[in-house]
Amino acid sequence: MWDFAEMSSDEVASLRARYEPLTQSIRELIDAALHVDADNQVVDQAKAQIDAAAELLRAHPASTRQGMALTPEGESIPWDNLGNGIRNPLAPPLVVEHTGPTSARIDVELGAAYEGPPGHVHGGYCALVLDQILGEVASRGSIETVAATGTISLRYLRPTKLGRLHVEAEIQRTEGRKIFITGHIADEDGTTVTAEGLFIVLRQ
Numbered sequence: 001m002w003d004f005a006e007m008s009s010d011e012v013a014s015l016r017a018r019y020e021p022l023t024q025s026i027r028e029l030i031d032a033a034l035h036v037d038a039d040n041q042v043v044d045q046a047k048a049q050i051d052a053a054a055e056l057l058r059a060h061p062a063s064t065r066q067g068m069a070l071t072p073e074g075e076s077i078p079w080d081n082l083g084n085g086i087r088n089p090l091a092p093p094l095v096v097e098h099t100g101p102t103s104a105r106i107d108v109e110l111g112a113a114y115e116g117p118p119g120h121v122h123g124g125y126c127a128l129v130l131d132q133i134l135g136e137v138a139s140r141g142s143i144e145t146v147a148a149t150g151t152i153s154l155r156y157l158r159p160t161k162l163g164r165l166h167v168e169a170e171i172q173r174t175e176g177r178k179i180f181i182t183g184h185i186a187d188e189d190g191t192t193v194t195a196e197g198l199f200i201v202l203r204q
């Protein structure tokens, strides 16, 4: 159904405009469900409406699924992927901004769905966000030169508050296919988690 290798950027933009609002609505649904305090009637009514929406969507299944893909124009499409998939409500809306050929940043708001310790981001999610940005910088924003996580080491300096977060990553050095890269997450009070990764550029 979706063959991104055959699509122009305009066609991808139109698909994005169709599905991104659905993904955002499901994220808002998750957030609402995490904050609700209602009686049986309200919860039963909401459940029936959600079940009906799921049934409607299931009646139109896609013939293929793709984590990420590349258009002929070289545009990388993160489609269903957990890190930043346009269609994956479990993916926080991570927008990686490349600040140079070897560095990038993300500014993201992580709410209740990402909670681990009370009021703080789950440590596994911190790892996911750092793995994602380190991987994207190591791959230089293109899936033509994908670099996979070989080894990643995280140091949790203190709990990361839920809310607005700033994330950065930068390549330190490269040896053949090995890319040594560091990164960190900061909340409103400063750096909370640092990362050191060794990413390996995949053989074609």
Ligand SMILES: CCCCCCCC(=O)SCCNC(=O)CCNC(=O)[C@H](O)C(C)(C)COP(=O)(O)OP(=O)(O)OC[C@H]1O[C@@H](n2cnc3c(N)ncnc32)[C@H](O)[C@@H]1OP(=O)(O)O
Residues within 6 Å of the ligand: 083, 131, 132, 134, 135, 136, 139, 141, 142, 143, 146, 147, 148, 149, 150, 151, 176, 177, 178, 198, 200, 201, 202, 203
């Ligand atoms: C744009 C997209 C961004 C996406 C970001 C998301 C990042 C991810 O989550 S990727 C998923 C998690 N990672 C994986 O699944 C990777 C699984 N592992 C593999 O596929 C392979 O082991 C792989 C590709 C890492 C290395 O395999 P291969 O290419 O055969 O490496 P190989 O030729 O044996 O070794 C090359 C060099 O790397 C070193 N190396 C290999 N594996 C590792 C490792 N895990 N850690 C550290 N060093 C390693 C070797 O020692 C060797 O070093 P040297 O050249 O000095 O002798």
